[in-house]
Amino acid sequence: MTFVQVIDCRTSKYSEMNRLLDAWVEQTEGKRTATHSLVGRDHTEPDHYVEIIEFPSYEKAMSNSNLPETNRIFEEMVSLCDGMPTFTDLDVVREDRLNKATARRFFDEVASDGRLSLVDELFLTDYRHHDVGKEAASVIGTEPLKSDIADWRQAFDFRFTLDSELAEADRVCIRWTWRATHRGTFMDVPPTGRQVEMTGVTEFRFRDGRIEEAWWTYDRLGLLRQLGVSV
Known part of the structure; x- marks a missing residue:
């Protein structure tokens, strides 16, 4: 204890x-x-x-x-x-890391369950999104985030497993494993039905209890190889 x-x-x-x-x-x-x-x-x-x-x-x-x-x-x-x-x-009989709870809600309820209506509750309207798989340095706003999640969900039936979580000040860093079935077109690759897996790390920065900025790092090339794409 x-x-x-x-x-x-x-x-x-x-x-x-x-x-x-x-x-x-x-x-x-x-x-x-x-x-x-x-x-x-x-x-x-x-x-x-x-x-x-x-x-x-x-x-x-x-x-x-x-x-x-x-x-x-x-x-x-x-x-x-x-x-x-x-x-x-x-x-200590109870410990609540509230920012960690919000980050978990994003993975469990928004990303995995598809409850896109929660995005406006968990994220600030001027949210900044940094994604290793995108050409732009950052994307601003919650609407592009909703669209991005919807695109991934139409291409894959997936769940996240949160492997480790660290919280300090206004930051939460989560190491995760993503497991999915390829159900729809992804980056011009038609559905294969393959079971795929990917690991990554996401760092969230919070302001006033909501997510203001996030950095996503993951192996998109490895995912494409699992789908049979030569890269």
């Missing part, structure tokens, strides 16, 4: 504190068990800071706390604080 430690402190010496945190990251390279660290400053009280540190488990957090570097840096951190920092230990 993911474990989170919340450290709450007050300090007027944050620049020194920041250098201390950088030193801890450098000194614990290859030894620390923390996977994610976030520091926030109180919007209304500038001397009030909260650090949130994520670990794979409580046991990993305890292992991290026992590092000599952690103990030494903690003592220096306390000397910079206006009073003793407080700690809150949390077992």
Whole structure:
């Protein structure tokens, strides 16, 4: 179970504190068990800071706390604080990466199920589409996206399998496998009935909870070879 430690402190010496945190990251390279660290400053009280540190488990957090570097840096951190920092230990019982959920909805409900009406819900109207298989550097707007999806769906009966997902800030990157049956004409190739497969990666950039831009990378030449085209 993911474990989170919340450290709450007050300090007027944050620049020194920041250098201390950088030193801890450098000194614990290859030894620390923390996977994610976030520091926030109180919007209304500038001397009030909260650090949130994520670990794979409580046991990993305890292992991290026992590092000599952690103990030494903690003592220096306390000397910079206006009073003793407080700690809150949390077992994570629910975690929602909302942008990842939106990206999954695109693959499952729009691309695979053909619910094109959802495009306007999931994408911004000024959406930019970058596709390794297209000559244009980018395509703007949701209508070209709907048309593109419709073209693929008339040529193939397909489903996506999402193999891995990474989310950071406003980006979601998904590695996927696409499996299909060739049912209609694709790039002047008449339907063959062949079972085909393709892997690829899509990176989405979000704004205000909706997809603003996407980059698609996949092996279109490999797909054509599976359809019997000499390329």
